[in-house]
Amino acid sequence: MTLPAAFLRQAQLLIPEQRRFDDPLSTLAFGTDASFYRLVPQLVIRVESEDEVVALLKLAQAHQVSVTFRAAGTSLSGQAISDSVLLVLGDNWNGREIRDQGAQIRLQPGVIGAQANAWLAPYGRKIGPDPASINACKIGGIVANNASGMCCGTAQNTYHTLAGLRLVLADGTRLDTEDPASVAAFRASHAELLAELARLGRETRANTELAARIRHKYRLKNTTGLSLNALVDFDEPLDILSHLLVGSEGTLGFISAVTYHTVPDHPHKASALIVFPDVETCCNAVTVLKQQPVAAVELLDRRSLRSVQNKPGMPTFVRELSDNACALLIEARAASHSLLHEQLAQIMAALAAFPVEKQVDFTEDPVENARLWAIRKDTFPAVGAVRQTGTTVIIEDVTFPVEQLAVGVRRLIALFDKHHYDEAILFGHALEGNLHFVFTQGFNSHEEVARYQAFMDDVAELVAVEFGGSLKAEHGTGRNMAPFVEKEWGHDAYQLMWQLKRLLDPKGILNPDVILSDDPQIHLKNLKPLPAADAIVDKCIECGFCEPVCPSKGLTLSPRQRIVIWRDIQARRRNGEDTQALERDYQYQGIDTCAATGLCAQRCPVGINTGELVKQLRGTQARHDKTAGWLAQHFHTALRGARFTLWAADGARRLLGAPRLTRLTARLHQATAGRVPQWTPALPKATEAIRLNSPAQDSRPRVVYLAACVSRVMGPAASDREQTSLLDKTRSLLEKAGYQVVFPDDADSLCCGQPFASKGYAREAEEKRNELINALLRASRGGLDPIYCDTSPCTLRLVQDLKDIRLDLYDPVRFIRTHLLDKLVFTPQQAPVAVHVTCSTQHLGESQALIELARLCSVNVVVPEGIHCCGFAGDKGFTTPELNAHALRPLKEAVQHCSEGLSTSRTCEIGLSHHSGIDYHSLVYLVDRVTQPRAH
Structure with missing residues (x-):
């Protein structure tokens, strides 16, 4: 049913055009949540205030239009999708x-x-x-x-x-x-x-x-x-x-x-993994633990343990467990160390009577704790990673009375066997009798749908009727369990729910067919296709875990939505449909505005880097191989050209004045569809090329200084109070710490290849990387000397896949914390500083170390909330400045009381300075300012 024209006219008056979406790409992108259902809304509205919600609900009520509310869309039962109007929460x-x-x-x-x-x-x-x-x-x-x-x-x-x-x-x-x-x-x-x-x-x-x-x-x-x-x-x-x-x-x-009334978050905790010989023993242990001071008890059946047994860091014994083994992952928490140890003794005493096949004793070591919990957390993605392309991963969520848990587990496993879900695994929150079972399911044939239907009918009968349990313990009813609500609750309770629904929503406009539905087949309709698109992303289960760290989410598409649209394009192509219009929209929405920094992979349960797909697509569009090859071979000339461009831009600033130049380049940027970059006051001036010969050998320890190409080209901005180049500042700091600083030969010809890789020229990127690695091997005397790289993105690119090459490579954070802390005396400043943790710093695992170093330098450190990536993305800040602006939209308010900001990437610092109103510099500026050499 199409939306009434009167509703659409009035909605246009209420909501600005940029927050209303009815085009095929946007509606499809929003038509997915983490469940295995898909409905494509006719209209998506990003709401920014309660007043807007009120006005839209009154309008929907008047025109009998169905409305669904959407927060993050991580819901698993199909409750955050609509074929009518979808109201999505905006920034406010x-x-x-x-x-x-x-x-x-x-x-x-x-x-x-x-x-x-x-x-x-x-x-x-x-x-x-x-x-x-x-x-x-x-x-x-x-x-x-x-x-x-x-x-x-x-x-x-x-x-x-x-x-x-x-x-x-x-x-x-x-x-x-x-x-x-x-x-x-x-x-x-x-x-x-x-x-x-x-x-x-x-x-x-x-x-x-x-x-x-x-x-x-x-x-x-x-x-x-x-x-x-x-x-x-x-x-x-x-x-x-x-x-x-x-x-x-x-x-x-x-x-x-x-x-909310909040609850205590006890700082002291310990975890143990105890494996019992069979399910019955394991579940009997759960009954005993229910009376003990435990914070969490997670059950893992043998299948779930088998799904992760070959993962790095897993205890070796997991591979050797018996076929009937069943494990409990137990966590205890307490307000004090001594109380925690009392609890651990009490827990172990309660379990002493149970036979144990293997166990990892309680540990308070955070690293060991994380390793144990990785066993539990990796089970769901482990099934997702091995599923056949075109199938989906379903995670169901039931509760048995805890005293009947053992029988319930056995009966569920029997149902897996009956319906041939051989890959299914079972785990869950054992203290509550709450079990999750995960299986893969195709919906591409009537036979597959019928198998799923028969299985769910059996599950409903087993859990709700035989055991009086819950068909949904925590994932929500959605449309997934709507047909089974009456079976679980009985006629009277079910009719009472309908009375409440009709009392509070008499016209039935709020999220129809969710929780309550008149359609007994609703759980078998609008099943989501997951067609093959590309091996890089085919394992995606569209859970949305990636979205919070994506800088383009809300401007264009999130990683999940990029995959959704690319899947649809590929499926349409295979069906012989014309996809030109969709691909034209996808160029900007999906490809041009992707920062491709790979933060999404850190949050993805199956490790998908959507940026890799985007870079691959850019590679198929890369048409200037000869130019890329020439630039790679004449990189020093390219850098001279970049310096000249920055010199000319600064000349224009002096001639025209900053405000006029800003306006002029903004118009040119728009008129040329982004080909002419937009000038901002944060744009660097040109810096001089390295003209230093490595000094003769002396008694000081050597460090090879790899100055990234951006550091060799971009000096401080004209308005920056720091006018020393990063190169000079870094060398000064290293020498203050007692190092002899040496540079690779022919430094201006060297590059890690990142600029080529980001544009889709993978061959040239790899050639430049290999050339640089060889130069660093020579400069470091075969890897004998440490190598300091002043920009974290270049460090990250170099350390990836080094394999057997011996290079002792450091980004600024790791080098300072590893080699300089014992050589310098820190006197923290009073003035507050803002810290931006770059994407590459996060990939390098140095995020917390950067923050701790900042705290050595200042008594007041601010880490702005919700900014995971600045969106500058190499040169995107110049060519697609709206991405940088969108990613940093909360920055100015967050850092308004700071005197300066620090980071580890020169290009990121351009956008950060522009959008914050304060100067951002490399970490070394602050470290140099607050330190003195330690007396020996």
């Missing part, structure tokens, strides 16, 4: 208010869960829910799905830690349960609704059989259906209403703010 939903020393926190729905915990960390607190997707999912989704997680259990989910809620109902009415004026107004305007909620509550509590069933269901982890426990836990209708919204998946209203 990140507000927070910390109260009473962190005892409470009020959050808007756009806040990422991990960010909320970062704000609470100084108070030793955290929010209760701890979903596995906490680094990507947002508060709106956490509340709407009543998400839980490994340590959360049932006691610390949103429902049980809710202190207040601000919501918008389907008719556009607002209610803030913490605002007396809002409550009074709502009582007056919605007296009938509140009276009906009170009546339904009284009748439910009076129905002893139904009330007992509800209490039993919520003794378990349960997100199947609406939160009927609100009717038995509360008699005040406002409390009933606010708790009904929790877990309602956008079917009863929009959540615009939530206040």
Whole structure:
């Protein structure tokens, strides 16, 4: 059904064009969440305020238009997609208010869960829910799905830690349960609704059989259906209403703010991996652990252990376990070291009677802890990584009463065998009887769909009917389990849910077919295709974990969306369809605005670097092989040309003045479709070429200084208070620390190849890299001397795939922390500094080290929130400046009290300086300023 013309006209008046999307590329890109369903919305609107939500809901109500709300789209059951109107949270939903020393926190729905915990960390607190997707999912989704997680259990989910809620109902009415004026107004305007909620509550509590069933269901982890426990836990209708919204998946209203009672985040923790000889023994141990001071107990069956046994860092014994082995990963946490050890002794005493096949004893070592938890965290992606192209990975989420867990596990494994899901694995939050099972599924034939349907019918009968468990423990009902809600709850409870839905959403406009549906086949419709696109990205399961670190998300496409569109283009091509229009749009949206820095790979469960796909696509478009070859062979000439360009730009600045030059180049940039770069006051002046012969050998230790090509070309900006070049400043610092600084021969001809690689000229890039490596081998006397590279992106490119080549290569952070700390005395400055951790610094694993070095240099260090990549991306800051501007849009406010910023990439510093209003320099400037040589 197409959207009414009157609705569209009025929506255009309400929302600016740049936040309304109805083109085929954008609607397809937003038509996916982490589930195995796809609906393509007719209109996507990025909403930036509660007023907009209110106006749009009133408009939707008037025209009978269905609306779905979308936060991060990490949902697994199909609850964040729509074939009508999709309202997506924009930038302006990140507000927070910390109260009473962190005892409470009020959050808007756009806040990422991990960010909320970062704000609470100084108070030793955290929010209760701890979903596995906490680094990507947002508060709106956490509340709407009543998400839980490994340590959360049932006691610390949103429902049980809710202190207040601000919501918008389907008719556009607002209610803030913490605002007396809002409550009074709502009582007056919605007296009938509140009276009906009170009546339904009284009748439910009076129905002893139904009330007992509800209490039993919520003794378990349960997100199947609406939160009927609100009717038995509360008699005040406002409390009933606010708790009904929790877990309602956008079917009863929009959540615009939530206040949590926070929970302690104990600093001391230890983990152990204990492998039992069989499932029964393992599950019996869980029953005992339920009474012990444990924070988390994760069960892993033999199949799940087998899926990760060959991963680096896995204990060797995992490969040798018996076929029936079953493991528990146990974590304990405490406020003090001594209390933790008391707890560990208590836990081990409780388990002493159980036979054990293998075990890793409790360890407090953070590295060992991370290694143990990697076993659990890698299981889901391990299945994804081996799935056949064209199939999807499904993760289901059920709860058995914990006392029946062993039988439940056995029966589930029997169902895998019955329906031939041989690759299926089983793991879960054992303390709650909550099991996740992961399997691969194709939907490309009627037979495959029928197999899935028969399997799900059997699972529903086993879990909901035979064991009285939950079909959805924490992933939400969505459209995935909507047909089974009545089977799990029974007729009376199911009809009660429909009464609540019709009471709060009488016209049925909010997220139809999610949680409640009249269609018994809804879970078998609109199944998402995952066609082959490219080996680089074919393993993508479209979970969205990559999105928070992508600089282009919100400007154009995220990594997940780039893959979605490229898959669609490839599928259409195979079907003989004309894809020219889609590819034309994809050029800018998908290729030109990708920073290709690979941060997405760090967040991806299966390690996909979408930037590699983009660079490959750029390679197919690279038409200037001769030019690239000439530049590679005459690189010193190219650098002279770059210096001349910067010299000319600075001359124009002196002649025309900065404001006029900014306006002129902005017009030229637009008129030439980005071919003429835009000048900004942060643009560097040219610096002189290296004219230094390596000095004669003396008694000082040698360091080979590799000055990156950008450092050899780009000096400080004219407006920068630091007018010493990076090259001179670095050499000065190294000599202060007692080093003899030597340079590779013919330095101006050398390059790591990064500029060529980013443009798609892989052959020239590799040639330049090899040429540089050979020059460094000569300069370092065969790898005897350390090599200092002053720019982290070049360091990263050089250290990748070195294999047997012996080069002792350092970026600035690693060299300073490894070689200079014992040679210099630091006197930290009072003036605050901002730190930008470049993408390459993150890839090199030096992020925290950079921040710690900054803290040695200044008593006030600011790390701006939410900026993972600056988006300058080599030269994108010149050719596609909107990417840099978008990535750094929150920067100026975050660093307004800082005197300067620091980083480890000269090009990044150009964009950072321009968009922050403060000068950004390399780390070495600050280190040099605050240090003196240590007396020996």
